[in-house]
Structures are given as structure tokens and as C-alpha cells.
Amino acid sequence: MGAAKYKRVVLKLSGESLAGDQGFGINPAVVETIAKQIKRVHEEGIDVAIVVGGGNIWRGLSGSAKGMDRAQADYMGMLATCMNALAMQDGLQQVGVPSRVQTAIEMRQVAEPYIRGKAIRHMEKGRVVIFGAGTGNPYFSTDTTAALRAAEIKADVILMGKKGTDGIYDSDPNKNPDAKKFDELSYSEILARRLAIMDSTATSLCMDNDIPLVVFNIEDYENIYRAAVGEVIGTTVGGN
Secondary structure: OOOOOOOEEEEEEOHHHHHHHHOOOOOHHHHHHHHHHHHHHHHOOOEEEEEEOOOOOOOOOOOOOOOOOHHHHHHHHHHHHHHHHHHHHHHHHHOOOOEEEEEOOOOOOOOEEOOHHHHHHHHHOOOEEEEEOOOOOOOOOHHHHHHHHHHHOOOOEEEEEEOOOOOEEOOOOOOOOOOOEEOEEOHHHHHHHOOOOOOHHHHHHHHHOOOOEEEEEOOOOHHHHHHHOOOOOOEEEOOO
16 A cells, blocks of 8 residues: 555544444444454554444434433443443454543543553553543543543544444435535635534534544445545545
8 A cells, every 4th residue: 555644543432433324232243344444444554533322322412311311311322432441442352452541531440540651652662542431521522532541642634433324414315315525625615514423512622732634435345545545535624
């Protein structure tokens, strides 16, 4: 393939991407397939950090948590992301990729607490780092976690795998057959158009820190590798 475009990437995986066609829970076969693609990226010499959501186990106020206190529901969602992080770690270890889970909520028996310098050191030693428990604070999404961690570890790009879409459109392509796909966008355009690819806090954080974003279809698992090595796929967001 030649020299990779990026040296360090943050891969943002939705919880649903680990569920596969079953739609909920963790599908070990899917985890293994994703792990094999991450291994390909790792073998290119690219530092990989992963932020995983928890929607396959626990959805926030729009789903499982209706009627609950918002903060309590968010903490439960953070714990769901930790379950996914441990599953992803197991998948990586099974295919021979050394990895560490770091969580924003301490649970030392199963994972390290998040320490920025230690996370960077792990990657320098060739380990994949998986960030669980979001930012450790309610009211913040795992999209914001991906933006925050990318800024902290000085990642070159955020790779965001999405189910049901191969990029960013001006309307929902699953409902509108005439929806227009964007090949490139700026963060200011996302905010102005109110395109719901990620929440406004995450969008602003990426914009302020000049972190590019590549949105692609996770259902074609090889897209993880393609995006990481710099192939032009999906929609690229970056710049003001």
C-alpha cells in the first residue's frame, strides 16, 4: 500500500457496530472481524486508540433510560462502554495485538485509569489503547470523548465508523432517496447545517483543535483499514 497517511488515529466505534445484525449485545464474530482489521492497521505502524460507545447494551434518554435521572442514566451508559472496551480488548488479544483498556471511571481490577502520558507511552510501545467510560462525566457523549482524547494524544485524525450510511448527507439517505452526499465538509458547515453526524460539543472541539474527521460505513469492515491508511472513502471533515 505504501506509506500510510496518518501516524496516529482515534477509531470511534459505536456500540451498535459490535452487535452486528443482532442489533443488541456483543457479537464475538463481529468483534473478531473488527479486531483483524485493526491488526492490519497496527501492522502498518500506525498508532491506534479506540473509543467505543455503549448503545448496544444501554441507550440514553432516547431509549433504555426513559424516565430516569439523566446523570444516573449516563453513568450506566459509561459502564456499558467499559463492557464493550473489554470485549474489544479480548478480540485484539485473540488475534495477537497487544492492547490496554483505560477508563475514565476507576475500576482497577479490570482496567487502568485513564492517564494521558501512559496512554501515549502504550502506543509508542506498539499497544492499542481502548478508552472506556467516556469522559467520566454525565451529559457528554462518546463522540465528545473521541474528540477530547484525539486532542490529548495528538492524533492525526478521528475515524468514525457508522452503521447504515457511507458518509455525511444533507438529509437521512434511508428516508430520502434524493439525499446528497458530501465528499468534504468543514466543521463550521456541519454546525451551520445542523448535520447530526456528531453532537455540537464534539464538533466544536474538533474544529477548535483542527482535528480532521473521516466518516465511513462500518458495515464494510475493510473500510477501517482503508480509512486509516488514507484512502479517500466516506466524507472527510476538517478545517474552518
